[in-house]
Each structure stands twice: as C-alpha cells, then as structure tokens.
Amino acid sequence: xxxxxxxxxxxxxxxxxxxxxxxxxxxxxxxxxAEAGTISGTLYRDPDTAVARWVAANPNDSRTxxxxxxxxxxxxxxxxxxxxxxxxxxxxxxxxxAANAAGQIPALTAYGIPNRDCGGASAGGAPDLGTxxxxxxxxxxxxxxxxxIVILEPDSIALQTCLSASEIAARDSALATAVxxxxxxxxxxxxxxDAGHSTWNTxxxxxxxLVAAGVANADGFYTNVSNFNGTxxxxxxxxxxxxxxxxxxxTGKRQVVDTSRNGGASGDWCGDDNTDRRIGSYPTTATGDxxxxxxxxxxxxxxxxxxRYAAGSFQPDLxxxxxxxxxxxxxxxxxxxxxxxxxxxxxxxxxxxxxxxxSGAACSAAFKITSSWSGGFQAQVTxxxxxAITGWAVSWTLGSGQSVSQAWNGTLTTSGSTVTVRNVSWNxxxxxxxxxxxxxxxxxxxxxxxxxxxxx
Numbered sequence: 001x002x003x004x005x006x007x008x009x010x011x012x013x014x015x016x017x018x019x020x021x022x023x024x025x026x027x028x029x030x031x032x033x034a035e036a037g038t039i040s041g042t043l044y045r046d047p048d049t050a051v052a053r054w055v056a057a058n059p060n061d062s063r064t065x066x067x068x069x070x071x072x073x074x075x076x077x078x079x080x081x082x083x084x085x086x087x088x089x090x091x092x093x094x095x096x097x098a099a100n101a102a103g104q105i106p107a108l109t110a111y112g113i114p115n116r117d118c119g120g121a122s123a124g125g126a127p128d129l130g131t132x133x134x135x136x137x138x139x140x141x142x143x144x145x146x147x148x149i150v151i152l153e154p155d156s157i158a159l160q161t162c163l164s165a166s167e168i169a170a171r172d173s174a175l176a177t178a179v180x181x182x183x184x185x186x187x188x189x190x191x192x193x194d195a196g197h198s199t200w201n202t203x204x205x206x207x208x209x210l211v212a213a214g215v216a217n218a219d220g221f222y223t224n225v226s227n228f229n230g231t232x233x234x235x236x237x238x239x240x241x242x243x244x245x246x247x248x249x250x251t252g253k254r255q256v257v258d259t260s261r262n263g264g265a266s267g268d269w270c271g272d273d274n275t276d277r278r279i280g281s282y283p284t285t286a287t288g289d290x291x292x293x294x295x296x297x298x299x300x301x302x303x304x305x306x307x308r309y310a311a312g313s314f315q316p317d318l319x320x321x322x323x324x325x326x327x328x329x330x331x332x333x334x335x336x337x338x339x340x341x342x343x344x345x346x347x348x349x350x351x352x353x354x355x356x357x358x359s360g361a362a363c364s365a366a367f368k369i370t371s372s373w374s375g376g377f378q379a380q381v382t383x384x385x386x387x388a389i390t391g392w393a394v395s396w397t398l399g400s401g402q403s404v405s406q407a408w409n410g411t412l413t414t415s416g417s418t419v420t421v422r423n424v425s426w427n428x429x430x431x432x433x434x435x436x437x438x439x440x441x442x443x444x445x446x447x448x449x450x451x452x453x454x455x456x
Contacts (some may be wrong), residue, residue: 038293043107056406077151083135089138107151110147147190192255194222209245221241279323379442384435395418396450
C-alpha cells in the first residue's frame with residue numbers, strides 16, 4: 001500500500017471574539033484511561049506517512065530520535081486532497097482496510113470542496129459541486145462497515161467570505177448531501193463538520209452555519225484544524241456551540257479537537273515561521289469529556305502551512321521544533337485485533353508468545369503483526385517484566401528477504417540477520433509485571449519470529 005501524500009493547509013485566525021472566555025494555554029497530556037464521547041478504541045497509525053518516510057531515510061540525523069518517538073509514532077488523519085475520481089475509491093479502501101485489519105480506527109480528512117480555501121495557499125478541489133458529489137460517493141462506497149472518522153471539508157463553513165449568498169446556500173446543500181451519503185454508506189462512520197476555532201466566529205454564528213450545512217445528520221463538528229488554540233479554549237467553545245445547537249433543536253452533537261500543534265503559543269496563524277509551538281495532547285479517543293469524541297492530529301505535525309515552505313510538505317525542522325520540548329507519549333498496549341476482518345492484502349494479527357514471562361525470567365516479549373501490505377508489514381512488540389528492571393533489549397532473526405526500516409519507542413540496531421531493539425530513556429524501567437511497547441515497520445513477508453528478551 002502506497003498512499004499518496006496529503007496536501008495540507010492552515011487557516012487565518014480572525015479577530016472576532018468566539019463568545020467564550022477561557023485560558024488560552026494548553027497542557028499536553030497522556031491519553032487517559034477513561035473513555036468519553038461516543039468513540040472507543042485505538043486510532044490507526046499509517047506506516048507510510050511523510051514523517052515515517054523521512055525517519056526511515058534519515059536514521060543518523062540528530063533530529064530523528066525525537067521525531068520518531070514523538071511524531072512518527074502517533075496516528076494522524078489521512079488527507080484526501082488530491083482530487084482524482086479514478087483513484088479515490090482504491091485509496092480509501094486500502095487505507096480503511098489496513099486499519100480494519102489492525103483492529104484500529106482510521107481517520108480521514110476529505111478536502112475537495114470547490115473553491116477550496118477561498119483560493120488561498122491550498123486552493124483546488126473539485127471543478128463543480130456535481131463532480132464533488134461523485135467524489136464523495138466514491139469515498140462513501142469505500143468506507144466499509146466499521147468505525148471510521150471523517151473530518152469533512154476544513155474551512156468550508158467557517159470561511160465563506162469569498163462566496164455569494166447563493167454560493168453559500170449551494171455549498172451548504174452540498175455538505176448536507178455529503179453527510180447523508182457518507183452515513184448511508186456506512187452507518188458506523190463518524191462524520192464531523194467544520195466549526196472553525198475558538199478565536200474565529202462566535203459560537204452562535206457557527207451553530208447557525210452548522211445547522212444550515214446539515215449537522216443534524218452528522219455526528220458533530222470539529223475545531224482547531226491546522227491551528228494553535230489551547231484545548232481548554234476549544235472545548236469551551238465546543239460546549240458553547242453545543243448549547244447553541246440545542247437551542248435550535250439540534251441535539252446529541254459532539255466535538256473533535258485538532259491537538260496536533262496546540263501545546264504552545266496561540267496567535268499568529270502560520271506555523272512555518274513561529275518556533276514557539278509544541279505538539280498538543282497525543283491523539284486519543286479517551287478524552288475524559290462527554291462532549292468530545294476525540295483529540296486528533298488532523299494536521300500532521302511537521303507539515304507546512306504554505307508560508308515559508310510549500311503547503312503540505314514535510315519539514316523536519318518544523319517537526320523537531322514541535323516535538324523537542326514535548327513530553328514523551330504514553331506507553332500503552334494496543335487492543336486485540338482478533339475481531340478485525342483482514343482484507344485480501346492484510347495479514348491477521350498474531351502474537352508469538354504469552355506476555356507473561358516464564359518463571360524466573362527477567363522479561364519476555366510478544367510480537368503482533370498489526371497490518372500488512374504487498375512487500376511489507378507493521379508490528380507491535382510488548383515487553384513484560386518478570387521482576388523490576390531498569391532496561392530491556394529484544395532480539396530476533398530476520399527471515400529471508402526481510403529488513404526493518406524503522407522502529408519507534410525503541411532504539412533499533414541490525415547486525416547481519418539479527419535485529420535488536422533496546423528501550424529508550426523513558427520506557428526502560430519497569431516494575432514486576434509492568435509492560436512497554438515498541439512498534440516497527442518491516443520489508444518482506446509478514447512472519448512472526450521467535451524473540452529473545454534480556455533485561456538489566
């Protein structure tokens with residue numbers, strides 16, 4: 001599977017008040033254990049993103065370890081922004097199929113509305129609304145029947161200054177039709193509409209726009225895409241929108257917040273030139289807030305806004321700036337993928353050994369294939385301590401034609417056909433029965449090796 005690279009954009013911060021008063025700062029938090037909202041499960045991490053390819057190609061760069069551990073290791077939304085009717089169905093089907101095979105939740109950002117970005121840095125999209133609906137139908141038909149998150153058309157509702165009244169009405173109708181099309185094709189799809197961000201339109205204004213664009217049939221709305229406003233400000237803004245929607249008779253709607261770059265300064269809209277930024281909360285569906293279905297990385301950290309660099313291009317200096325002062329991500333175990341129904345090109349996840357160490361052993365390791373494609377696969381390894389340890393290393397022998405192209409949450413070395421992954425600074429010390437996970441991407445046939453775990 002070789003997904004095309006997303007083309008990203010950002011949005012101007014308007015001077016209008018949002019109708020809520022909160023502290024603008026954000027705290028980057030590890031994913032909690034309490035689920036909230038209406039989505040439960042692990043978000044899908046695409047093994048073939050721009051950041052993953054950069055990490056694999058630059059193992060000796062001084063920035064690589066930080067970018068690997070704090071950016072490449074995390075799930076981010078796949079942008080559907082290259083308007084091509086001939087390939088969109090297969091692209092979505094392959095992506096969703098790989099996520100389903102891993103037992104995880106894919107997130108897609110559909111970005112093809114005509115007059116996209118009002119002709120700004122990310123101009124483009126469908127040539128007309130009729131063609132747009134054909135494109136949406138192709139996406140809908142490829143969503144499968146499991147949970148999938150769809151971020152529908154960033155800026156399409158909050159940004160309307162370039163549209164006439166009749167054009168706004170036509171766009172609203174197109175978005176409402178798109179919501180129905182996606183939900184009818186896959187009732188388990190979670191579809192969210194554009195609500196700008198907390199320093200743009202007022203909550204009452206934005207609620208009215210959402211109603212006009214068909215939010216009654218959607219699961220809710222998203223805020224802060226490609227922006228920098230703190231999570232507290234965004235969730236307060238979301239509550240105000242929900243209250244305004246309730247007042248209009250539209251109930252049961254929830255929010256998604258883009259936390260990819262909101263752990264530092266807010267303000268100036270363009271992230272290419274501002275170094276006072278940090279990644280925000282790591283992506284999770286465990287928000288601890290009944291009004292919020294997920295904290296997502298809609299804008300992949302390190303991909304440019306179109307100011308100093310081309311919009312959507314991956315820039316390691318941007319990724320490193322965002323990640324270098326951020327906390328490490330939480331060490332968690334992925335859920336079992338036994339209920340997934342693998343596609344023809346995906347291997348069923350499997351584990352090689354029990355996660356419980358044999359009696360007297362310092363540690364053990366279990367290998368699980370989480371997804372596969374022609375010529376490669378992704379896997380997760382769980383290390384379990386038999387006693388309190390201060391470090392670990394997991395080794396195995398590569399099969400014929402195999403190689404490991406990258407690993408995260410661990411330090412990879414290869415000697416001949418022997419691969420070893422050692423702990424990084426923050427996940428080596430484990431109590432008895434404690435666990436740590438690392439992930440990897442490998443080339444070659446998907447097989448489950450015998451592992452050797454040694455501990456300090």
